[in-house]
Amino acid sequence: MIVRPRRLRTSAAMRALVRETRVNLDGLVQPLFVVPGTGVVQPIGSMPGVSRYSVDAVVDECRELDAAGVRAVLLFGIPENAEKDAVATVNYDPNGIVQRAARAIKEALPQLLVIADLCNCEYTDHGHCGILDDAGDVDNDRTLAVLAKTALTYARAGVDIVAPSDMMDGRVAAIRHALDGEGFTKTAIMSYAAKYASAFYGPFREAADSTPAFGDRRSYQMDPANAREALKEVRLDVEEGADIVMVKPAMAYLDVVRAVREATDLPVAVYHVSGEYAMLKAAAERGWIEEERAVDETLTAIARAGADIIITYFAKDYLSRVRA
Ligand code: PBG
Numbered sequence: 599m600i601v602r603p604r605r606l607r608t609s610a611a612m613r614a615l616v617r618e619t620r621v622n623l624d625g626l627v628q629p630l631f632v633v634p635g636t637g638v639v640q641p642i643g644s645m646p647g648v649s650r651y652s653v654d655a656v657v658d659e660c661r662e663l664d665a666a667g668v669r670a671v672l673l674f675g676i677p678e679n680a681e682k683d684a685v686a687t688v689n690y691d692p693n694g695i696v697q698r699a700a701r702a703i704k705e706a707l708p709q710l711l712v713i714a715d716l717c718n719c720e721y722t723d724h725g726h727c728g729i730l731d732d733a734g735d736v737d738n739d740r741t742l743a744v745l746a747k748t749a750l751t752y753a754r755a756g757v758d759i760v761a762p763s764d765m766m767d768g769r770v771a772a773i774r775h776a777l778d779g780e781g782f783t784k785t786a787i788m789s790y791a792a793k794y795a796s797a798f799y800g801p802f803r804e805a806a807d808s809t810p811a812f813g814d815r816r817s818y819q820m821d822p823a824n825a826r827e828a829l830k831e832v833r834l835d836v837e838e839g840a841d842i843v844m845v846k847p848a849m850a851y852l853d854v855v856r857a858v859r860e861a862t863d864l865p866v867a868v869y870h871v872s873g874e875y876a877m878l879k880a881a882a883e884r885g886w887i888e889e890e891r892a893v894d895e896t897l898t899a900i901a902r903a904g905a906d907i908i909i910t911y912f913a914k915d916y917l918s919r920v921r922a
Contacts, residue, residue: 619898621897621908622907623667623920624669625905625906626668626669626909626910626917627672627867627909627910628672628910628911629910629911630672630673631648631649631650631674631676631805632651632653632695632699633651633652633676634677635652637652637655642801642804642805644800644801644804645876645879646879646883647879647915653699653702654702656699657702657706660703660707660710663913664707666921667921670711670713670759672714672715672761672909673712673757674720675696675721676695676807682722682723683722684724685729686729687721688721689748690748690750691751694751697752700712700752700757701756704755713757713758713759713788714757714759714760716745716764717762717763718741718745718764719764719810720808723811725810726815727764727818728740728741729744734813735817736766738766738767741769742768743772745762745766745772745773746772746775746776749773753780759785759786759787759842760785760787760788761789763793765793765815766818769789770789770834770838770840771838774787774839786841787840787841788840788841788867789843790844790846790869791831791832792820792832792844792845792846792851793846794820794847795814795819795822796873798850798872798873798874799871800872800876801873802871805872822850828854828857828858832861841865842864844866845868845869845905846868847870847871847873847874848896848905848908852900852903853903855900855904855905859903859904866904870896870900870911870912874896875910875911878892890919893915893916
């Protein structure tokens with residue numbers, strides 16, 4: 599007798615009946631870039647369909663996201679170049695770009711979760727994620743103080759989740775300690791636990807104006823060759839008090855996602871990054887792949903690998919399509 603697996607593929611209803619993986623529609627996070635000014639909507643060349651918004655315009659965009667069924671946004675602030683300095687002072691300005699955007703969004707849409715990326719690269723004039731020592735290296739422990747101080751200003755502005763993406767050692771503990779010390783025991787931490795030094799951040803650096811002025815990020819972001827080290831980073835962040843751990847990028851790291859899923863009982867977030875978005879968009883624009891099918895397949899694969907939460911520039915489009 600022939601065993602016939604095809605029997606369960608005979609119709610759409612049959613395939614849906616036995617489908618193993620579904621993307622968590624409530625777990626899709628839309629990243630948003632916020633710039634100074636009013637009425638600003640600036641398309642990003644290397645990320646078709648993605649724009650930078652001023653605070654007023656980002657609130658309008660959040661209304662659309664909310665209507666499309668997006669439950670959470672991830673904010674990136676992009677101050678004027680003239681405001682940047684060597685020690686990221688504008689990052690912890692209580693009236694800084696992220697702080698103002700968070701307040702405005704929470705006031706207009708209290709139910710929308712606001713996550714704030716917590717890093718220094720958009721705020722330093724040298725574009726590195728931390729404070730530099732005399733030799734030009736990122737000084738880990740001085741950077742922790744800036745992250746903790748900044749996290750407090752985000753929490754005061756109503757941010758629900760802070761998401762440190764700098765890859766300094768000990769930052770989760772430093773941030774948790776600072777938040778708890780000021781009574782922000784409810785502010786959650788989603789740590790970019792396994793963040794790799796990746797070529798796939800290219801379009802983001804155009805969007806955020808955060809390319810390092812010299813050198814690269816390999817002394818703090820992880821070597822793409824290492825998977826065991828991801829488990830070590832995750833373990834440390836869990837011990838330090840992270841509420842959610844993240845793997846980034848997505849598609850080239852799905853083995854890491856699976857390993858992290860099996861190593862922790864915390865929710866696992868996966869960041870489908872700018873370069874991954876740009877590749878799909880570019881190929882679809884040329885008619886080389888079908889965008890919708892490719893996006894569905896990609897998000898399903900990330901979920902299948904173990905992601906509970908997927909951060910993706912496709913969140914709005916995808917939810918507009920599948921929730922309709
Ligand atoms: C900031 C940060 C980066 C991304 C998220 N947070 C850039 C970097 O580390 O160079 C990348 C996001 C993307 O490519 O979509 N440190």
